[in-house]
Amino acid sequence: MNDSAEFAPQLYPPFPKDTNPVIHLSTVSLSELLAGSDAEQARLFEICRTQGFFYLDFSGTKSESLVKEAEAIGRLSETVFKLPLEEKQDKEPKKPFSLLGYKRVGKTKTDDQGIPDTAEFMNVGKDDILDTPHHIPTTPPAIVFESANRAMLASFVVGCHGVGLDIMSVLATKMDLPKDVFSHSNRLKAPCDSHCRMIRGPSRRSTDLPEIQTPGHTDFGTTTILFNWLGGLQVWSEPSRGNFHKQFEGDQPEGAAGQWLWVKPKPGHAIVNLGDAAVRFTGGILCSARHRVVPAPGEQGLWPRYSVVYFIRPNDEVVMKRLQGGMVPPLPEGEEEEELTAAQHQQKKFRAMQ
Numbered sequence: 001m002n003d004s005a006e007f008a009p010q011l012y013p014p015f016p017k018d019t020n021p022v023i024h025l026s027t028v029s030l031s032e033l034l035a036g037s038d039a040e041q042a043r044l045f046e047i048c049r050t051q052g053f054f055y056l057d058f059s060g061t062k063s064e065s066l067v068k069e070a071e072a073i074g075r076l077s078e079t080v081f082k083l084p085l086e087e088k089q090d091k092e093p094k095k096p097f098s099l100l101g102y103k104r105v106g107k108t109k110t111d112d113q114g115i116p117d118t119a120e121f122m123n124v125g126k127d128d129i130l131d132t133p134h135h136i137p138t139t140p141p142a143i144v145f146e147s148a149n150r151a152m153l154a155s156f157v158v159g160c161h162g163v164g165l166d167i168m169s170v171l172a173t174k175m176d177l178p179k180d181v182f183s184h185s186n187r188l189k190a191p192c193d194s195h196c197r198m199i200r201g202p203s204r205r206s207t208d209l210p211e212i213q214t215p216g217h218t219d220f221g222t223t224t225i226l227f228n229w230l231g232g233l234q235v236w237s238e239p240s241r242g243n244f245h246k247q248f249e250g251d252q253p254e255g256a257a258g259q260w261l262w263v264k265p266k267p268g269h270a271i272v273n274l275g276d277a278a279v280r281f282t283g284g285i286l287c288s289a290r291h292r293v294v295p296a297p298g299e300q301g302l303w304p305r306y307s308v309v310y311f312i313r314p315n316d317e318v319v320m321k322r323l324q325g326g327m328v329p330p331l332p333e334g335e336e337e338e339e340l341t342a343a344q345h346q347q348k349k350f351r352a353m354q
C-alpha cells in the first residue's frame with residue numbers, strides 16, 4: 001500500500017488518551033464461547049441484557065481471518081469511494097425503500113434543522129454476493145465483484161454470518177429458547193437485507209465537535225459485526241429496548257437522560273452490537289444501544305474514517321413478533337403486536353428516515 005492511501009491503519013496515531021468519556025466495553029472470547037465455557041456464556045448474556053455492545057476476540061478460532069478480510073475490504077472501499085460520483089450514484093437504490101447500493105453524503109438529515117450527514121456508504125447485499133435469488137438484485141460497482149474481491153466478500157459474509165448466529169445461539173440457550181431459534185429466522189441461504197457496508201467519513205473540518213457522520217440510531221437487524229480502526233463511534237449511555245420505527249431520530253434521544261460515550265477501537269477485534277430485531281424477538285430481554293459516528297478525536301480526526309460492517313437481518317418473510325417461551329415475557333394483557341414481516345418492518349423504518 002502506498003503512503004498516500006487514506007485507509008492506512010498502520011499509520012494512524014493512537015486514540016488520544018485525554019478523550020472523555022470513554023465507554024468501558026467488555027471483551028468476549030469467541031473461542032471460549034464455542035468451547036462451551038459456562039462463565040463466558042453467562043458473561044455474554046449479561047452484557048447483552050444490559051449493554052448490547054462488546055468487543056469480540058477471534059483469536060484461536062477459524063474466524064481470525066475476518067480481521068484481515070475486513071482490512072482488505074477497507075482497502076477495496078477506498079477504491080470504491082474514489083470512483084467518480086456519477087458512477088457511485090448510478091448504484092443508488094432504484095426501487096423505493098431499498099437500503100442496498102450507494103448512499104451519498106448528505107442523504108440523511110441529522111436533526112430537525114436538516115443538517116446533512118457527512119458519511120457515504122456502499123451497501124453490498126449478502127444475496128448479491130452469494131448469488132441467492134431475491135426480489136431486488138443490486139449490482140455494486142464492477143470492481144467490487146471482480147472475482148478475487150467477490151470471493152473475499154463471500155468469505156467475509158459467510159464468516160460474519162456464522163459468528164453472529166453462534167452468538168445468538170448462546171443467547172437463545174441462556175434464555176431457555178431452542179438453540180437454533182435465531183438461526184431459523186436469520187438463514188444465510190434465504191433472502192433478506194443482510195449486507196456488508198463500506199463506510200467513509202471525511203476528516204474533521206473544524207475543531208468544534210461534533211460534525212455528524214452518521215446520526216444516532218439503533219441498527220435494524222439482529223446482530224451487527226463491525227470493524228473500525230479510528231475513534232469516532234459513540235454509544236448512548238442508556239440502553240434501548242424499544243422505539244423501533246425511526247432509524248435516525250436526530251442527534252439526542254428526546255428527553256432521555258444520558259450522554260454520548262466514545263468507543264475506543266480495539267485492534268484485532270470486532271465490535272458486536274445487537275439491533276432492533278434481537279430486542280423485538282425477546283420482548284426487550286436483550287437490548288440494543290443507540291450509537292452515532294462523529295469524526296475521530298484529536299490527531300486521529302485528520303484522517304478520513306473507514307469502517308466495514310456486516311449486518312445480519314431477519315429473512316424477508318419472518319414475522320417480527322416476540323417469541324413465545326423460555327424467559328421471554330408474554331405480551332401484557334390486551335396489548336397486540338403489529339403483524340409485520342421483516343421486509344415490511346424495514347420499509348416502515350426506512351420510510352420514517354425520509
Ligand SMILES: O=C(O)CCC(=O)C(=O)O
Pocket residue numbers: 197199214219226228233291292293306307309
Ligand atoms: O462506523 C462505525 O463505527 C459504525 C457504523 C454504524 O453504526 C452503522 O453503519 O450502522
Ligand SMILES: [Fe+2]
Pocket residue numbers: 217218219291
Ligand atoms: Fe449502526
